[in-house]
Amino acid sequence: MRRVAKPTIAARSAALWSATWPHLVLGVASAAVLYPLLWILKMALSPSQAFDPTPNPIPTAFTLDNFATVIGTDAPGGGWLFGRQLANSLIVSGATACIGLALATTAAYAFSRFRFPGRQSALTAFMVTQIFPGVVMTIPLYILLDAIGLLDSLAGLVLVYSTTSIPFATWMLKGYFDTIPKELEEAALMDGASRFGLFWRVVLPLSRPALAVTGLFSFMTAWNEFILAATFLGHPRSYTLPVVLQRYVGEYGTDWGYFAAGAILTSSVVMALFFVLQKHLVGGLTAGGVKG
């Protein structure tokens, strides 16, 4: 009893150390992450369009002009162009994430739970699609979209993005489904539940973290892609935000102020999304249900 009431100095400093060292590590990591990012902020807040090559990342000037210019761009024919482009990006990325997830979850579940002829080949085939370098894909995709009349349309872009995200999403989700103990479902099946009902009511709710990670990833792939978007989309009204950002990069120089402001605006949407999804990321599996 005495020992508990009066811990030795060594024990106390050990407790203190174990409470602080994670913060030391996380603090250093956060600083390493933030250092280059502060620079983006500095350039976005700077009145000049020059790239800032100095090692000091602390903003030395403060103006919101760059943000105002990037946001306030109007279409030549009237209308709020940036708003429209933001909406385009949200629609394309949101639809990509939804369609990709919808098709991938069922496939991933089957890969995780069923053993059927052709399973291994199909799984390998999905991985194979991630392998072929995109360098030579642009022209064939252009021809394909042109043939089905979806060139220069957001639907065409969604089609391309979601099909490229399905294999990735399937593999990721399959991995997560594998971590959910099967015994739970087997018990329910004995009780006469249907496979799909089980999948829908038991497995999906349990895999919220996985769905959140995978959905976020599909969303971000679409959100940041610009090579295909710039090639397929034919009008500033239909541009997505990465194409808009790319417009600030010129042949002889880049408007770094606008580019940085645009990059901050673009990534803030992803940050907000991540913030919202956080609780799903960590709160998916709690007590009870999954204990093996």
Next chain:
Amino acid sequence: MASGRTRAARLALCGSLLLLGALQVAHGEDRARPLVLWHSYRGAEEAALLQTLATLAAREPSLTVEVIAVPNEALASKLTTAIPRGHGPDLFLFAHERIGGWARAGLLASLDAQVDAAALADYLPETIPPLRFEGRLYGLPLAVKSAALFYNRALVPTPPATTDELFALVAPLRARGVVPLVYESANFYFHAAWHLGFGAELLAPDGSFHFESPASVAALGFVADLQARGVVPEEVSGALVASLFNDGKAALAISGPWFTGELARGLDFGVAPLPLVSATGRAASPLLTDEAVLIPGTVRDLAAAVRVARWLTGPEAAITRAVVGRQVVAARAAWDDPRVAGDPVLAGFRAQLATATPMDNRPEMRTVWEPAQLALKKVLRGAASPAEGARAGARRHASIVRPDPPPVSPTLYIAALAVALLAGAGFVAWRVVAALRERGAWREARRGWGWIGPAMAATAILILFPFVVGLTLAFFSHREGNWSFVGLGNFADILSARGYGLLEPLSFYYALLVTLLWTVLNLALHVGIGLALALLLARPVLALRPVYRVLLVIPWAVPNYITALLWKTMFHKQQGAINGLLGALGFGEVGWFSSFPAAFFANLCTNAWLGFPFMMVVALGALQSIPKDLYEAADVDGATAWAKFRHITLPLLRPAMIPAVLLGLVWTFNQFNVVYLVSGGEPDNGTDILISEAYRWAFARQEQYGYAAAYAALIFVLLLGWSIFSARLARRVEEAS
């Protein structure tokens, strides 16, 4: 060309297109459609362009023009993709240097029948020849861009007229702590001025480039001297030019008209022609770019397009473009306007026009850049004497323009393909039948495929098709719009490392080794850092957890284009933050991009920074599914933290981490952005990985798509082998659990 490319593509696509033809939506022809113009101007130049077109629309309503702004980086590839398929614009604005290649590929309309000699007399005479290729005229000139000498009047009241005067400035300026001259000395665009000033040719009449000519070597020696004698600093980037000149830390700068937009307000500067090269008595001659209105060969109403082009290049529009857009306009009459003639900056560039040399518009010019730059950089970083640098450049050039593999007859290949398809179909059928013969297999297969069917179908159409086309291209050779069937020729060239040593940059085997090293080290860092941080974040009691969690994923959320460039800046030799930090710790300056280990390390740091959040998030998600009572039970048994990690966390994390690692491996293997933007392959393409090599073959180096496609196919085969192996691995884990 209507061309080789479409024909080859058709050859490959015929079957699939027939299937898709049913879905085809006819594009209605709208006669009242306005003319469409594509450009990549920004800022003041764009404003001036829109203003002139608005004036035109008000005056001639029949000539309304719809203006489409395209990102500069996408414009060329968009044009070459869209024009042959009938989706090109009616006019577009582009620099003249691509005219040769595009005219040869049939992308451009010749304007000889539309524009007569009298009309051409409206333009400054220097601006017309660059727009001709093989005797025909392909555009009308808007404005010229060339480098010239900017001087800070407070530091140098009169600009040096000769290079001897330039050297004479060094001692007095250096005594005041001022750098005499800044310009991007490692960029051949700027170096060309000295190259020509020493009397070397840009491109010989037969299209060859004489790297090792005495004049060319002398020019390399001259810039090495500029650096050695302290006239110019080392590793000068465009950003550094602006920052040093703006802060009054550099007296002179060599740059183009766009530089005025980057200069600080209130800076008292002048623009003058580049000095005479004292050694030869010739003027240093910067490259001249002629920005022109070009018209695609597929234009529907050539006469209307030409009228718009004439208006845009005409005196009235030119005055607007000069006054608003600060362009050095090509319309002769515009220079009679006092606002144009009286502008000291415009006048400075106009004076430079007399001694500038137009960029050669022949396609051969595009093969010169990479080797010329290679020679220049080798010399500037002290890795080679001027003569050795020139020899290395010549050697690189020879490997780029090496002859195509001989064309072969496709008959044998088609027969082989047919046999392979039949055999493949037979094998699949046999496997399917064999698999379904087992009891209950049919029912299982139907259920399994029912679940994966939709995902499979969607993927198959949109990925399989481009994939097959890409694979097909690998059997063709492509240079400037001409395709020929070479069978396995590209593969033979790549695998025999034709044109370079087996283990030097550009060889497939060298790039493969770099890629493997790159992939393994990156994955280790991503998984290591990601997992460690996830474990810390998953600790039961942790203050500030949400803050850390959001902060640590930011690298993933910010477009990597911008962060990669930031990292490159941080590794700058004199101005970078990394060397600043090392200096504070007492270490010397490191030239991050002048040796392989350092450049590779810079790439690695950047990619580790970009890639760990993904692994962290995946691990964080998977950690949640580990039941807490397992740890409680372990605690009761008195297990150490390491034992708990080793026997509970790791095994239960593995099913979720394995797919992430496999995918991460494929992505890292093909991670192009970081290598391309941070080291850019420096030194001498030593840090290029397979995919960045493929990219260079496809988009620089004469656009050898076929060769690039063969690279892509080899990458594919490598990764396919790996993924079959890893699928086995994954299955073992699956069976073990």
